[in-house]
Structures are given as structure tokens and as C-alpha cells.
Amino acid sequence: MEANFGFEKNWVRKVVFCLCLFLVLSAPLTCAGRTTLSTTTTGGSGGSIQKLEVQKHLKNLNRQPVKTIKSPDGDIIDCVHVSHQPAFDHPDLKNHKIQVRPNFHPEGKTFGESKIKASSNSKPITQLWHKNGRCSEGTIPIRRTKKDDILRASSVQKFGKKNQRSIPQPKPAKPLPDIITQSGHQHAIAYVEGDDFYGAKATINVWDPKIQQPNEFSLSQMWILAGSFGQDLNSIEAGWQVSPDLYGDNNTRLFTYWTSDAYQATGCYNLLCSGFVQINNDIALGASIFPLSNYGSSQYDISILVWKDPKEGNWWMQFGNDHVLGYWPAPLFSYLTESASMIEWGGEVVNSESDGQHTSTQMGSGHFPHEGFGKASYFKNIQIVDGDNKLRAPKDLGTYTEQQNCYNLKTGSAGDWGSYFYYGGPGRNPNCP
Numbered sequence: 001m002e003a004n005f006g007f008e009k010n011w012v013r014k015v016v017f018c019l020c021l022f023l024v025l026s027a028p029l030t031c032a033g034r035t036t037l038s039t040t041t042t043g044g045s046g047g048s049i050q051k052l053e054v055q056k057h058l059k060n061l062n063r064q065p066v067k068t069i070k071s072p073d074g075d076i077i078d079c080v081h082v083s084h085q086p087a088f089d090h091p092d093l094k095n096h097k098i099q100v101r102p103n104f105h106p107e108g109k110t111f112g113e114s115k116i117k118a119s120s121n122s123k124p125i126t127q128l129w130h131k132n133g134r135c136s137e138g139t140i141p142i143r144r145t146k147k148d149d150i151l152r153a154s155s156v157q158k159f160g161k162k163n164q165r166s167i168p169q170p171k172p173a174k175p176l177p178d179i180i181t182q183s184g185h186q187h188a189i190a191y192v193e194g195d196d197f198y199g200a201k202a203t204i205n206v207w208d209p210k211i212q213q214p215n216e217f218s219l220s221q222m223w224i225l226a227g228s229f230g231q232d233l234n235s236i237e238a239g240w241q242v243s244p245d246l247y248g249d250n251n252t253r254l255f256t257y258w259t260s261d262a263y264q265a266t267g268c269y270n271l272l273c274s275g276f277v278q279i280n281n282d283i284a285l286g287a288s289i290f291p292l293s294n295y296g297s298s299q300y301d302i303s304i305l306v307w308k309d310p311k312e313g314n315w316w317m318q319f320g321n322d323h324v325l326g327y328w329p330a331p332l333f334s335y336l337t338e339s340a341s342m343i344e345w346g347g348e349v350v351n352s353e354s355d356g357q358h359t360s361t362q363m364g365s366g367h368f369p370h371e372g373f374g375k376a377s378y379f380k381n382i383q384i385v386d387g388d389n390k391l392r393a394p395k396d397l398g399t400y401t402e403q404q405n406c407y408n409l410k411t412g413s414a415g416d417w418g419s420y421f422y423y424g425g426p427g428r429n430p431n432c433p
């Protein structure tokens with residue numbers, strides 16, 4: 001059994017306005033605030049400096065809501081006016097004009113008003129907080145950041161960012177993968193390399209892998225990459241993740257990520273920094289996905305499409321069949337202002353080997369690919385957007401895993417599944433001690 005999420009395109013129903021924004025920028029506050037603090041606070045008050053920093057950061061992330069919804073999982077979802085979102089604090093997005101719809105869609109969808117029907121009453125639940133309400137048009141749902149979320153990070157500055165200080169060179173033993181390998185991180189991925197990719201799509205099976213240590217995570221995502229794997233890597237990422245450190249629980253959550261300098265100073269998860277412009281009022285980044293797949297029983301998946309608008313150069317993201325979530329504005333990037341040179345799909349976990357053994361943190365469903373449908377997790381209908389702005393199956397799909405006995409991947413191609421693969425594994429087991 002599969003369930004695909006279908007939605008109504010209510011976001012464009014009446015939206016024909018463009019908002020020109022002149023915002024009082026609060027971005028410089030972080031630096032300015034720190035300077036002031038360290039000069040006015042003398043001796044032994046590191047704690048209060050941190051406290052103020054945390055408060056300031058919270059104030060910057062959590063915008064004045066029009067309405068607040070309490071999700072059954074403890075999340076607070078703030079419906080924030082679309083023009084008040086964090087994106088517009090970005091120095092490169094001063095006077096940015098919000099795009100209310102993409103100029104182009106690789107599946108040939110049109111977003112003209114006449115084609116859009118009024119939203120129906122019955123909408124499938126795809127995120128847990130939908131059980132307790134919805135955000136109205138003109139607002140976007142933002143998962144409220146709590147003080148404890150920030151305190152779990154190693155510093156205020158690192159909160160919401162991938163912890164990736166160095167990016168080792170590709171292993172010479174393996175022919176291709178310019179994969180970002182980081183000690184302790186394990187992957188099972190499929191990838192394509194080339195000169196001009198203008199997007200990617202996949203339908204990803206959703207599970208709740210067990211995480212052994214709170215500082216570990218398990219995610220399943222796609223990466224859209226450009227630039228060298230040195231200091232200037234550009235990356236757009238989206239998928240689902242379980243990350244106790246980031247969210248404070250073991251829930252499976254929808255996430256996005258971006259960076260334009262190999263995870264150093266720029267970018268973040270979700271809306272945890274300025275950059276991504278959200279226009280959709282139904283889907284909250286970082287919110288729990290519902291329902292999830294069960295071993296040997298019901299299977300659920302999410303579809304994610306990311307593509308470049310050839311006119312404006314922005315990278316758009318669609319969730320499910322109809323939810324255009326928003327976009328990463330072109331000015332955020334260097335290499336991705338042209339095209340992507342590599343697309344990757346698959347899983348990643350952190351193996352901290354805290355007890356001297358391989359972690360038992362699971363990838364995908366926690367079961368190996370050979371178990372197949374209903375038991376192993378999958379990516380299906382994986383596609384790229386080519387130089388003609390058309391979606392097609394990737395040619396010459398490569399695969400990469402560090403330790404097949406811990407996590408593995410198996411590709412295939414068939415009928416309505418198109419190009420697909422099963423991936424994942426349990427981590428620690430007799431063959432992965």
C-alpha cells in the first residue's frame with residue numbers, strides 16, 4: 001500500500017500581489033550585540049552573556065505570529081505574515097521582491113489564476129500539527145524555536161547548522177564520489193555527475209529510524225551540488241531527518257538545508273537563518289511528518305522536487321504534488337547561480353562509536369535493501385532536470401557506501417517506479433561490529 005500526498009493549490013488562489021519589502025534589518029544585531037556585551041560586562045559573567053545571546057537569537061528567529069497552533073508533538077507552530085519571515089534579513093535580499101509563484105515548472109504545471117480551484121475542505125494530514133489547525137493564506141507556518149533547542153547546540157552561532165568543519169578530499173581508491181566524507185558519517189547514496197543539472201526529484205519512503213546517541217542523526221535526502229568540494233561548495237538539500245540534537249526528540253521531520261561555502265558561515269536548516277523564502281501556508285519546515293511507514297504494513301512516502309526557475313534564477317521547492325513551498329533566491333549562491341554539477345540521493349547517519357563499537361543508529365527503515373518493499377526504505381522515481389528543463393531519469397547512476405555491512409544500497413529500474421533504489425540498514429550487527 002502506498003499513499004501519495006495530494007493537495008489543493010490554495011496558495012495561489014487569489015495571490016496576485018507582489019510585495020516590495022523595506023525591512024529594518026536585524027541581522028547586524030548579532031555582531032553589534034556581542035561587541036556591546038563583552039565591553040559592558042566585566043568578569044565572570046559568561047553565563048549572562050550567553051543568556052542574552054540566546055534571547056536575542058530567539059527573538060530574531062521567532063517572529064510575531066498572527067496565530068499560534070500547538071501541535072500534539074509539543075511543537076508550537078507560529079503563523080507569521082509572509083513578509084515578516086527571516087529570509088528578508090539577509091543582506092543580499094534587501095528590497096527583494098517576493099515571487100508568489102515560479103515562472104516555470106518542469107512538469108508543465110501552470111499557476112495561472114484561472115486554473116486554480118478553491119481549496120476543498122478535506123485535506124490529507126501530512127504534518128502532525130495539522131490536527132490542531134492551519135495557517136491562513138498570506139501567512140507561513142514557522143516551527144517556534146525554544147530556548148532548550150539553542151542550548152543543545154555547542155554555541156548560539158552553530159545552532160541550526162550542519163557541523164562540518166573540514167571536508168576531506170574524495171578517497172582516491174574510489175573512482176568518482178566527490179562525496180563529502182566526514183569521519184563518523186556514513187552514507188548510502190546514489191549520485192550523478194555532469195555539467196548542467198537544473199533540478200532533481202524523488203519520492204522518498206518515510207520511516208522512524210532509531211537513534212542510539214542524542215548527538216547522532218539519521219536522514220534521507222537529496223543534495224543538489226555545485227562548485228568544488230573545497231571551501232566554496234554550494235548545496236541545496238531536502239528530505240526527512242531524525243535529529244534529537246536539533247529538535248529535542250526522535251520525531252521524523254521534514255527539513256531543508258542550504259550552504260554556499262561548504263557549511264562554514266552560510267546557510268542552515270529550515271528557516272533557522274535568513275535565506276529561504278517560504279510562500280506556502282500549509283507545510284512547516286522542521287515539523288513532524290505524519291503518518292510514517294510500518295514494517296511489513298502501510299507504506300508512506302513524500303515527494304520532493306527542486307528546480308531552477310530559468311527566468312529569475314531562483315531554486316524552487318515543491319513538496320508532494322501541489323505544495324510549492326518557496327525558493328532559495330539566486331543571490332544566496334555562487335556556483336548554483338548557473339547549474340548543479342552533481343545530484344545525490346540517499347541516507348546519512350552519524351556513527352559516533354561512543355562505546356567503541358559501531359553505532360546502532362538506523363538508516364532508512366533500519367533494514368537492509370534486500371528485504372525489499374514494505375521492509376526496506378526506498379527512493380523511487382528519482383529524476384533530474386536536464387539542460388532542456390525537462391525531468392528525466394538520471395543516466396549513469398553511481399552508488400557510494402562506506403561500509404556495506406552496516407548500511408547498503410541497491411538500485412533498480414522498473415515500470416512506474418522508474419529509477420529507484422532501496423537503501424539503509426541497522427548499523428551495528430554481527431557483520432558490522
Ligand SMILES: *[C@@H]1O[C@H](CO)[C@@H](O)[C@H](O)[C@H]1NC(C)=O
Nearest residue numbers: 210211212213244248249250
Ligand atoms: C530517542 O530514542 C532513544 C532510543 O532510541 C532514547 O534513548 C532517547 O531517550 C530518545 N530521546 C528522546 C528525546 O525522546
